[in-house]
Structures are given as structure tokens and as C-alpha cells.
Amino acid sequence: MTVTEPARSPRRRRVPRNTLNPDRILDAAVALLDRDGPEAFTMRALANELGVGTMAVYSHFRNKDEINDAVNERLLSEIELPAPAGSTPREQITELCRSVYRLFSEHPAALPLLTSRPMRVDEAIAVIDRQLGLLLAAGLSPADAARAQTAIMHYTVGAALWAVRRRQAESGECEGHGVREKFRERLSDLPPDRYPSLRGLVPELLAAQDTGIAQFEHGLNGLLSGLLPP
Template sequence: MPVAQPVRSARRRAPRNSLNPDRILDAAITLLDRDGAEAFTMRALAEQLGVGTMAVYSHFRGKDEISDAVAQRLLDTIELPPAGTADPRGELHEVCRGVYRLFTEHPSALQLLTTRQIGGEDAIAVIDRMLALLRSVGLSRCDAARAHVALMQYTIGSALWNTRRARALSEDGARERVRAKLDVLPADRYPTLVDLVPELLCAQDEGAVQYEYGLDGVLRGLLGGR
């Protein structure tokens, strides 16, 4: 009696001549956001697209070139507010919010932008706008430069914290385990923490709201009454 052979499902191929740089970059962003930069390979990208690896090489020289193009495309999504609104603090808030939104919506962007040498007018435009706004409120050259770095450190750090926390808490039972650990803390040793557990959990869960709260405080500290 003949033995039945296992049926192998054919990989779904993309339509002939449908591949183009834009489609490759769209797939690369999807792959990076879903699996992370560590899992990003030319083979994985080709499988995401449903094509052979060499088809991708016909549009890009390799992984590094695609990574640079992805990083630049993501930077293009940062929308700068209209200039000259007579509200430098508000404009700074909007620029920082755009950077935060980029890194939370596309977690892979953080690793790409910190490991690649990214040029391009969009990245430069963001930096230039922030520096101009900081100078316009009266900060010295040195203070404007340091304030820009401080705002980026806070924004990028907040995005990294919130995306990693959200990912960790998405696992089954993760929130319950965190709450259970906090509930058994001895009140005599950690009285303030135990008392503020509900408020602390609320603040940590409201990622974007908490970022806005902190950003307002950072701007007040950097700009004072300006």
C-alpha cells in the first residue's frame, strides 16, 4: 500500500513584476516592528514579500542600504508644526511629541536611528527647528544645545520605557503578577509606595499621558518663565 506523502504548502509568491522599492520598504518596516532589528535579514524580508532573496537584491544592495532607507522613511513621518506661531514652547512640545510618536509606533526605529549614520534633510530639519526655538526664547548657545539633548534624551527614553513595558505587560497574566508583587509589600517598610500603588500603576499604564506630563515639567524646568 503506497505511503501518503506529506503535502507541502507552496510559499505564496508575489505577482510577477510587482516588486518595487516602496513595497520592499513597507515590508521591511512591518518585519522590523513585528520581530525587531535582530530578526531582520534579507531572507526574512524576502519571505515577508513572498519573493526570492535575489529579487530584493535587484532593488537594494543589501541589508544596510535597506536599513538606511527605512530609517529615513520613518524620519519623514515626523511632521513639524507651522513656524512662527509666537508660541515657541508649544512648538517645542509638538516637535517632541512627533519624535515620541515615531518611536512608540515604530519601536524598531530607535535601534535603527541609534546604530545607523542617518543624514537627510528631515532629521536635520527636526534638530534645526528645536535649536532655533530654544534660541528664540533666550537660551544661550550652550544652554540651547544642552536643552535640545536633554529633550531628546527624555523623549527617546520615555518611548523606549513605554514600548518595552507595554510589550512585557501584553503577556498573559503579566499585569496580575505585577499587582500581586506590589500587594504583598510590607507597609511598615515601604509605607509611601504601598499607599500610592493605585496611582503608580495608573501613571505607568498611561504611557502617552505620562509622557506629556513629564514633557511639560521638563520644558518648564529648561525654559523657566520664558
């Protein structure tokens, strides 16, 4: 009679004793969120990412909400506020929006994390305050500055998340592998008598899709031209 040994679960790689600290935990949290998204982010998943027991994480953070707040603070600290001297309000707005775009395109989990928690991160408040101040300095009224700031942030964050989605599709991480080729084929198959503009601009549309942050700045420039006084 042959006795089959029970399958062993993979051994967790342990970190050396006394090396776990809040910075390492946040590094792992950001990596986990970027890779798997907020839905998969649990204390157990984070402990597995670190190679420790769950209680080891609790020794540094009381709960997941506390980690989420710390991750928010770390990510938002990557946004660089432009220096007030040496450039116009419009140039500073562009620089600030560029930094926000980079954050959300590089860390797509930052937005659901930020919107799921009360706004108490100083960095987020500082970004909004600086944008409003620059819009006022550019000559907008308080009401117009508030509306413009909202429109600019909607465009910036939306463009960043669109870039993330497209990148995921093109890399095959989600349904839509080969999305660029499918997009080209779909446009090329459209009847030219019904969709003459789309059929006539297939190369230009594909080129615009490939320019990344340059396309974002093109749209931002047009938006600011319409919002700011000449």
C-alpha cells in the same frame, strides 16, 4: 511496504510578476522590523515576507544597509515639524517631541536602526536643528540649548521605548505576562512600615502607568518648566 513521501516545505506565496517595487519592499521591511525586530531582519526574511526570491529584492536595493537607510528615511519622515507661526517656542517643542514619541512608540525598531547607521537622513538632522532653534528662541544660551536638546531627546525616546516594553509585556509578547497585576500585587505586598509611600500610592501609581502619552506629556511639561526661562 509503505513509501512515505517526504514532507513538503510550505509553498511561498508569490507576488504577481512585475508588481515588486521599492515602496512595497519598504512596506514589508517596516512590517517585518516592527514585528520581529532588527535582529531578525535579513534579506532572506524580507524576501519571504514579500513572497519573492532574494534576488528580486536585490534588483531594487543593493544590500541591507541601503534598505536600512531607506527605512530610516521613511520612518523619520513621519515626524511632523511644527508650523513656526501661531504658537510659542515651548508649544512647538512640545508638539515636536510628541511626534518623536509617537514614532518610536509605534516603531520600536526605528531607534536601533537609526543609531546603527551614520546620521545622513535629512529628516533626523532637521528635527535636531528645529529643536535647537526653538530652544534658542526660548531664550537659552547656545551651551544651555545644546544640553537641553540632549536632555529632551533622552527623555522622549526613553519614554517611548518604556511604553513599548510595557505594551509587549502586557500583551504577553515577552516574559512578564500580566505585568500590571503582578506590579499591583508586588506593591501591595510591601511592608508599609518600610515602604510607606509606595504602599500608600498603589492606585495612583497604577493610574499613572495607564495614561500613555498623557503621562509622557506630564513629564515633558515638568522638564521644560525646569529647562526654559519663565
